[in-house]
Every structure is written in C-alpha cells, then in structure tokens.
Amino acid sequence: MEIIQVKEVSKFYANHTALNNVSFDVPKGKIFGLLGPNGAGKTSLIRIINQITAPDQGEILFNGQPLTKEHIKQIGYLPEERGLYKKMSVYDQLMYFARLRGMTRTDANQRIHNWLEKFEATTWKKKKIEELSKGMQQKIQFIVTVMHNPDFIILDEPFTGFDPKNTQLIKDEILNLKANGASIMLSTHRMENVEAICDNVVLLNKAKVVTQGSVMDVRNSLKDNTFSLTYSGQLDPTQIAHIEVKNLEQRQTDATLLFSYTGKPDIQLFNDPRINITEYREVIPSMQDVFLTLTDNSSDE
C-alpha cells in the first residue's frame, strides 16, 4: 500500500522547470528519503503535496485518492527553517497552529499538554520562542508537526544545525512515529542519516527522478566491482595477476587494499602464506557515493 503516489508530476515556472515528469510511490508505514541537491525540485514537490501550489501536469494520490484540501489535516510538515513566531509564547503558538488545523480548544489543550510533558517541556509553556535554545525550538516545531496525529509526515532537513544529542532525539522520535504507524517523508542532505533510518529513497536531480527504490537496492545498483581486503604481512599487490589495484593503505600492523578484478572475482588469488587476511568484502557504495555519482553525472549532460 502507498500513502502517496506521485504520478507524472511537472511544475513549470517562468524561466525554469522545477519538476519534470516525476513519478514515485511513498509506501505506507515506512520512512521514505526524498533526496537531491539544492534546486533539484524537492521543495516544489513538498509544496505540491502540502497543496501550497498545484502541479501543472500530473497528479498526486493520497491513500489512492486524488489529493484534496481534506487531506491537509492528515499531513504534518516540518519546514527546513523554523516556522515559528519568535515573539509568541510556546503555548499560544501551539494553540494557534492547532486551531488552524481545525482542532477544538479543549482537544488542542489536552494534546499540547501531553506533548510538552513527553518532551519534558511543560516549564517552557509561557516562554517566547526566541528565548529558547535551538534544540528546544526544534522540539516545539516537531510538536507543531505531529500534534494533530497526521498519517503522513514531511520532514524537511530535521537535523540541520543540531548537536549529536538533539539529532539522536529527533531520530528516535521519527522511528517512534514510524512504529506508531505513520508514514514519513524525509528530505535531507545527510546521507548517513538516510542509511540509518530510511527504508526507501528517491533521488531527484535537475527536476527529474534519477533513481529510486529501497536503500539497499539503490546502493547495490551502483556497485562497481570494487573489493576491499585487509591483511597483515608482506604483500606486493602489483605482483598479483588479474586484479587492478585502486588504492593501498599501509598501516603499522596491517594494510587495506582496494582493487577490482579484471576477470572473475576469486579470493584464491590472495592465497599466500606470507599474509594473514582479516577482512575481505565487496565494496557497496554508500548513499553519499550514490548521491555524488548520480548527481554529478547528470550535471555533465
């Protein structure tokens, strides 16, 4: 089941194309990574899903139905920058956004208290946003995003500018939301986070989909026959037939060799009594590599 289906969506502005025939599915109950360099069209897409703007072509389905204003209440959005009134108190702020999403005063009041308690933030209730630290503000922003129990949550760069502790806190909360059945779309440039928490990704570049699928599939698709061998002992890799040495990192007690086979992969080639192999593996590109390779290639077009 998909919570969001993007079907051949295009968005044109006066002098550039923001989205060019973009299609992908966001599965239900999973964490989905929306990736791409700056200007790839991520913000345009998020705005279309949030119904801030409409697509020029194509459509978006929410739970299999065309997206309508009714769905807004089932969507939570955490913008890249702090979307809060700096001079408004935490409580008033949360109440305001809750009311705009159609909650009644009593209902909103209850949920605000629950969330503030959960984040151990009840003492900040009367404080203005500008008096809070970045981490505290982020928590408030997070409450604004999830307060109305949305089925689908869009998080745009939720980790920007945070220390490891806050990053971990947000990560845990995201996984928590997933565990509670919400579907999450995460837009970020931090690829290590994508590897850590995303199930599926789509990579946009220059308004087009470059690749999509599960994180593992996407990474495997870019395997380039590179292997890594860590060993101790004396070895001259250049003397080994049928391999092409890419890099050799010599350390005090051991060394790591990066290479590719010119023929069929065969570990027997390293069967040498002078060395002791401690690790041998095929190198799978990280999301970082995937990102750099795919967005770089297309910029050469």
Place this chain on the structure above:
Amino acid sequence: MNNIGIVTSREYLTRVKKKSFILMTLLTPLLIASFYGIIIWVNIGQSESVEQQNIVLVDPSGVFSERIVSPDNIRFIPQKSYSIEDLIYADSIDAVITVDQNYTIDKPLTLNYKSMGSLSVNSNASIKDAFGNVIRDQKLSTMGIEQGAIDSLRSSVEISQVKVDENGDTKTSNAMINSGVGMILSMMIYFFIFLYGVQVMKGVLEEKTNRIVELIVSTVKPFQLMMGKVIGIALVGLTQLTIWIVLSGILMAIIGVIVGINFMDINELKNAAQNPDLSGMKLEDLELLTALQSLPFAKLFLSFLFYFLGGYLFYGALFAAIGSAVDNETDTQQFMLPITMPLVFSIAISFSLISGDPHGTLATWMSMIPLTSPIVMMVRMPFEPDLWQVLLSMTILVFSIIGVTYMAGKIYRTGILMYGKKPTYKELAKWLFYKN
C-alpha cells in the same frame, strides 16, 4: 471560528498583550493631558502672577505727571525728585523714569529709565503707549479738538468670523481653530497609517522569512492570512484610539475639576469669563473656545473614523504586498518610497496649501485621490467642504480599497512563496496576472 477569525485574533492578541503597546496606550493620554494641563496652568498662573510695577515718574516739565494714565500692569507715581539711593532702598519701587526738564511736546521724547531689573517687553510697550497717548492727546487739543472727540478717535479692530450655511444659519468660525483641528486629526491618521502599516509589512515579512507561511498557507488561503493580519492590526489601532479617547476624556475632566471649570460646556465658560478669578482669560481665548465648540463634532468624528480606517486599509494592503515581495527589511525601502511619498507630500502641504485654501483646486483634487484623500480630506473637514465632495471622496476610497486589496492579495499570494532575488516592478506586475 473560521480561519480569518483565528488569524485576526492572533494578530490582535499578540500585539495588545505587548508591554510596549500597553505603555504607549496608557502614557500617550497622560502626556497629552499633562501638556494640556501645563498650558492652562501657565496661562492662568501667568495672568495672576503679573505684578503691578510701581514706577516713580519724575517730570519737571509737568507735561505728563498730571495727564498720564497708568496701564494695567504699571502704576505711575509722580514725584518731584527721586534719587538712585531712594530707588535702591525702596522695596516697593521698581523703577524711576525721568523726563527732561526742558521737554515740550514739539520735541522728540527721550525717557530716562533707571531700575535694578531689566525692562520687560510688556512694560516697555505699555510705557511707550502711555506716554505716546499723552503726547498725542496734547497735540490734538492744541489743534483745538475737544477731549470727547479725541476719545472717540480711539478705535479697536477685531475680526469676528461668522460662517453662513445654505439655510442662512450662522455660526462662529475661526480659521486658526479649523486648521488646527484638521492638522491634529490628519496627523493622527498619518501616524496611524505609518505605524500600523509598517507593522503589517513587518508581520508579513516575519511569516515569510520564518517560513511560517509554508506551514499555514495549506490550511489558510493567502488572502485570508493577509486579511486576518490587516484586520487584526486595524483592531489594535481602534483599541488604542478608544482607550486614548476615554482616558483623555477622564483626565481632562479631572483637570477641569482641579481648575474649576468644565471645558466642554460653553455656557459655563462664558460665565467663567465674567468670573473675576478667571479674569486672566482674555476675550480672544473665549472666542477660540467658542469656535472650537461650534465645530461639527459628530461629522468630524465620523469622518475621522472613516479616513482613519480607510487610509489604513488602503495602505495596509499595499504594505502587506511589499512585505510579501521582499526577503528582508532593507529591501523594503525601495518599494516603500513610492508608496509613502504621497502621504509625506500631503502632510507636508496640509500645513500651508490645504488649510490656506481649503476649497481650492489642489485641495479638492487631493481629497479625491485615494493616496492622499485620507489626510487631505481630514484637513479640509473642519472647514466643512460640500457634502457631495466628502461622499465622492469616501466612495472613491472604498472602491480603491477593494481594488488595492485584490491586487495586493495577488502579489502577496505569489510573493510569500518566492525567495532569493528582489523582484522588479515588472515582475510584481506579472504576479498580478498569475493564476493559482
């Protein structure tokens, strides 16, 4: 509550709760009232405190000592002689004036004034008048004119203005009072448009730069968001105005009680003028108050309220459009200039040109153009322009507000989601025609 209501109440409550708002709202009437109080106090105090000066007149020529009439603030005391030592030791004598022994009325008169203090402007004029009158009367009587005829030559000229309306009814009118009242009211509109218009702009800018719009425009239409803001801030202004009026009224009543008269009751004022305690109050002052009383208060108040709100709504929409078009406050300057120019211009000329010729061509035209009408028409209102002109000006303003709000809404809708470069006027014009 619908969305405009939620937005409006947020805009209203966050501003009204601010300390700066509470301070300004409470302090301004206090300032005005104390200013008013000081003026009254100084006026009354001064008239009481003007002491009579005792001036010894040594006149060996005998021309003046018999005939001189002491003015209000001076008592002439004729003496045969008076030494400087006498002056120094006599506490009750302020000065000595000596007339040359050989003086006759054919010669120019030089008075020798000795005193321990300096001669005030008032006393100077009174002394000159007193001596001048004696010389003139003397000269006239040597020409053979009788005393009665001389007295009748003294004339006083004052202009008492009366305004006649179509029904032939007359009322007192005073150009100074009219332009004064017009200026105060139009200045208030001017400051209101500026202070609150800029608040609209800053509020829009805040929502834009903080990306708050992205959070809420999915649930609130941009137009609703803009109107909620404009209306909310208008209510803040009205609240402030109401508190000011109420507080000023209370404070003025308190001052009235302290001074002992009710400034709002003209009959009491007239009686007060006969009251010897208030004899310091001149007839002119009373006429000013009479003219003030005869202003069409209801009409003035209603038109003030209309132009106060209308001017703000007109400019508020424009300010909202500016705030949405740019990314930071420095960039607003470029767009503010053409918008504020008409305002600054109208307030600049209202002191001179408009109140100088309140029914002239310039005044009439400027009170029709919606960019200037809230200020210029307000300057003209105390002079009571033709009713059709007022109604036409108001109608034009109402339709302009609708038009400007519609256009501003279009610019706003596109502008709040545009980041990066500062748009040109050409681009702004294009935004007007974007579809959703």
